[in-house]
Structures are given as C-alpha cells and as structure tokens.
Amino acid sequence: MTSERVLKAQNVRWDISELYARHDDARLEADLQEALSRAEKFAGNYRGKIMAEAVTAEILHEAIVELEAIYGKIYQPEIYAFLAFTADTADDATKALYARCQELMAQVQNSVLFFEIELQKIAPAAFALLLATGRLETYRHYLEGVRLHTPYTLSEKEEQVINKKDLSGKHALVNLYTEYTAAFSWQLEVDGAVRTLTGEEVRNLLRRPEAELRERAKRAFDGRYGENTILFTNLFNTMLKDHALEMEMRGYDSPIAPAHLRNRIAPEIVETMMEVTSAHNHLAQEYYTLKAQLLKLPKTRGCDLIAPVTAQREVIPFADGKRMILQAFENFSPEFNRLAQQMFDRRWIDAEVRPNKRGGAYCHGTLPQHHPYILMSYNDDIDNVYTLAHELGHALHDFYASRKQTLFNYHPPLVAAETASVFAEMLLTRKLLGEVKARELRIAILTGKLEDFFATIHTQNYYTRFELDAHLQGAKTRLAAPQLCELWTKRRHEMYGNAVDFLPEQQWYWAAIPHFMHTRFYCYAYTFGALLVLALFNRYEEEGKSFIPRYIELLETGGADSPENMMKKMGFDLRRAEFWENGFRLMGSFLEELQTLIGK
Ligand SMILES: [Zn+2]
Incomplete structure (x- = not known):
C-alpha cells in the first residue's frame, strides 16, 4: 500500500479532450453556429403553429425532438467551457469562452421562448385530446409541467410589467442583500x-x-x-x-x-x-x-x-478512498461498482488539489448522450471520501437515467435530485461501520452523519x-x-x-x-430529499436484494415522473406518515450506536 500513498490526489486529472480538443477547436465554433441557426429556423417553422387549432400531436412531438437537439448542440460547448474554466479559473481564454457560450445560450433561449408560452395557451380540452393520442407519452410529464402554471399566469402585458418592475424591485433587493453581506x-x-x-x-x-x-x-x-x-x-x-x-x-x-x-x-x-x-x-x-x-x-x-x-483525523489517500467506495458499491450491486470504476479508468474525474481550481465539488451530467464528469479537490480525509462517494452517486443516477430518458426528462426535480448521491453516502457509511474498529473514527463517522x-x-x-x-x-x-x-x-x-x-x-x-x-x-426540499433517501435506505436494509431492481428503475426514470408517482411504483406511499418514519428509525439506530460507543 506504501506505493499508493500519493497525497492530494496528485495526477488524478480528467481528460475532456473528447468534447473538444482545445478552447479554439473549430468543431466547437461550428456547434455554436449550428445551434444558433437551428434555433432561428425552429422559430420560423413553429411560431404561431403551437397554439393554433390545427396543431397535432405529431407536430408537437417533432418540435420537442428538434428543441432537445438544439439544446444538445448549445450545451456541449457550454459544458466544455464550464469544465475547463472550473479546473483552471486563471485561464483567460476559457473564461472568455465560457462568457461567450452563456451569451449565445441566452440568445438560443430567447429564440425558442415562444414555444412554452404557446404550449400554455392551448385550451385544456384540446390539450387533453393531444395527450390522448399517445404520441406524446414520453413527454407527458414535461408538457404537464409547462402547463402547471397556466391558471396562475396573468396576461402577457401584466407579466411583462411584473418582469420589468421586478428588476428595480425584488431582484434589486436580492442583489443589495447579496452584495452587502458578501462585503462583511x-x-x-x-x-x-x-x-x-x-x-x-x-x-x-x-x-x-x-x-x-x-x-x-x-x-x-x-x-x-x-x-x-x-x-x-x-x-x-x-x-x-x-x-x-x-x-x-x-x-x-x-x-x-x-x-x-x-x-x-x-x-x-x-x-x-x-x-x-x-x-x-x-x-x-x-x-x-x-x-x-x-x-x-x-x-x-x-x-x-x-x-x-x-x-486527530485519519489520513486517507485517494487510492484508499476510491477502494472503499468501490467496495461499498460492489456490496450493493456489481453493476454500481462497474459503472463507477469506469469514471476512474476513463479519466472522467479531476480530484487533484491544485492552485486556481474552483472550490467545492460537482458532478456535471447535463446531457444524456454524454457521460458525466466529476470535479473536486481531494484532501485526504474521511470528509473527502464522502464527497467523492456523493458525486459518484450523482454520476450513477446520470448513467441510469440516460438509458431511458432524453434531455427534457433526464434530471429529477430539486426534491429528488440528491437521491442517488445521498444513497451512495449511506452505502459507504454502512460499509465503514461494518469494518472500522477504531473507536475515534467510528465516533467521527456517526457524529458526522447525524449532524x-x-x-x-x-x-x-x-x-x-x-x-x-x-x-x-x-x-x-x-x-x-x-x-x-x-x-x-x-x-x-x-x-x-x-x-x-x-x-x-x-x-x-x-x-x-x-x-x-x-x-x-x-x-x-432539503428535508424532503434527505428523508426520502433515508426511508429508501431503511427499506433496502429491511428488505435486502429484492429492493435493488426497484431502486435501479427509480434511477432510470430520471425526471420523467413526479416524485410521488416514482415512489408509488416502488410500492411507497408518500402520503402516509409511516413512509417518513422509516428515515427517523434509521437515524435513531445511529444515535443508539453512538450512545453505546461512548458508554452513556
Ligand atoms: Zn449533490
């Protein structure tokens, strides 16, 4: 193990060249231009047609597929610029590229904005008929989401007035708050x-x-x-x-x-x-x-x-942290291990501690047609092992969701977005509590999780x-x-x-x-997300392996259904208090273990 005691994840850098070779790669510019021209063409083809009486399910379907493709085109350069910029915030060339990508992204969004506005204007009866054709089934959840706000939407003029007055009202106050407190x-x-x-x-x-x-x-x-x-x-x-x-x-x-x-x-x-x-x-x-x-x-x-x-906290080099996580995943499902292993083997993780790297950690998986990347600064302690497990959990969610979903159904809503990441942390916790003998480290794990x-x-x-x-x-x-x-x-x-x-x-x-x-x-949303995972994990421990296929199906659903329906398919009823109590049972067991450990 001595040969692997490399600290601060030295040389664990990602390879993002498969996106684009460099910031001035000609393919990158070509993708940006293609996104812009396709967005304009989209507006030319569909403006006025979506809310027209003659609209058919086929036209809507075709438009959504094209819209997803346009976003796919504009996201890819933006992802590259974001990754490169966060890996080296001192690089002016990527900084400029990132700013430009965001500007063009806003341009594309403005060109296609009419689409969702028109979707909201379709009369309820006509909309029901469109859904009843079955042609739009894969986009049902997305479409219903767009129309959810219709009853609370004011006239176009009124909405414009609110938007404009918010600039000098609500938004200005938020800016004042942010700037004032940041200057403390x-x-x-x-x-x-x-x-x-x-x-x-x-x-x-x-x-x-x-x-x-x-x-x-x-x-x-x-x-x-x-x-x-x-x-x-x-x-x-x-x-x-x-x-x-x-x-x-x-x-x-x-x-x-x-x-x-x-x-x-x-x-x-x-x-x-x-x-x-x-x-x-x-x-x-x-x-x-x-x-x-x-x-x-x-x-x-x-x-x-x-x-x-x-x-004192124990030093855990990157290679050891990686091994712990992969074993924890393997205990749950060999496929989890295999998918996570890929992230390391194919160099989709940047964990090295370097100057000018952005702080914090993220897993970036914007597009279902492309695998995710992870960025973090690995500082050799148990907290960092948890951060890595958390981000790998997000990556697993992305892998599974990409099997079944396209862009508009890919990401779950806020309340369910942390499901796989926190679940991965729980797998790690269970493994560590199963084998760590050192009293101090056990106490650190239990108090860390409980807090x-x-x-x-x-x-x-x-x-x-x-x-x-x-x-x-x-x-x-x-x-x-x-x-x-x-x-x-x-x-x-x-x-x-x-x-x-x-x-x-x-x-x-x-x-x-x-x-x-x-x-x-x-x-x-934080309460909801964390309790959801604890309840799921508690059920997994009570039920054993038969839980796994249902959990994987949940991950594959991505953002294609409401949290309530997703849970219903797994046999859970969010409306019952018993569901939420599951999570507290698990917390209670951690607390008991801690009490025993410190001999209360
Ligand atoms: Zn997260």
Missing part, C-alpha cells in the same frame, strides 16, 4: 494574531476544537446581522409584502403554494413530512445532550453544533416553519425586528428544546439565511 468582514484574534476574515472563514472557525474561539466567532458573525437590523428588517418585510401581493394577483391560496408547484408535490405530502419531522425533534435533543458529553462541556452551546468531537441529517432534515424543517409564520403574519402587518427574532427563537426552541444554550446574538440568524431572500420556501 470580521476582525478576530485567531492563533495569537488579529486577522481580517471573510464570512466563510468565520464559519469555518466553528469547526475548530477551541470552545472559546467558537464562541467569539459565532457572537461576531451573528452579531453583525443584529447591528444591521434596520436594513435586514426592511429587506425581509419588503420580500414578505412583495410575495403577498403577487400571491393575491395570481390567485394562489397559500404563500407556500408556488413552491409545491415548482417541486411538483401535493401540499398534503409536505405537511405530513413536516409533522413527522417535528414529532422527531427529540432525536436532535438527545443527540446534542450527548454531544455536550463528547465535548466535555456542561451543555452544548449554539456555537458548538458542528464542533469536532474527536482529536448532516440534523442540518438537512430538522433544521430546514424549522426554517420552513419560521418562513411560513413570517409570511402569514407579514402579509397582514409589518413585522418589527423583535417580532421576527421571537418567531425565529420559538421555532428553534421546538427543535432543540433545552438541549442547547443559544447565544443572545443567534436570535438574528434568520437574517443570515440567503434562501429566505432569493427563493421563497426553498428549504423544505
């Missing part, structure tokens, strides 16, 4: 010297072992939002009012209704999920009581939620409850800063009970959540 910096004493830190750097201090440093960091970070209370209270109230006015004009019956439409989920399903989650807040309370013991503190404080509980779950499931649930409270009350009357803080701490208390002592500055944290500003009711 903090002066903090760290390791004996006073440093000027960005928000990201202050947040990272919460992962440091020194309890006193964490407290100073959290007080400074959240306190900054409290110092700007006039700004944030005004921004927040304006967004509440803007949303309320728009809901009224469009005729939605609840502030959360547009989010359900976007996610293609029935409101009752989300309500059930949220109730079951709230009923399991005791898990978070038991965990954070236990965490105080691990941290050797009398009580967990609000600045300790993600504090490390073990001392992930609390952050994505319970925390997002209380965020959503707070947001709903604020919208329901803020639609009627302006909410003063203390009222917003009170709504916030009330919902927070429901989750943590008396298990955590929050710092006074943390009452302002609602102002630090960007989702509340940029997309209303975005947060519950």
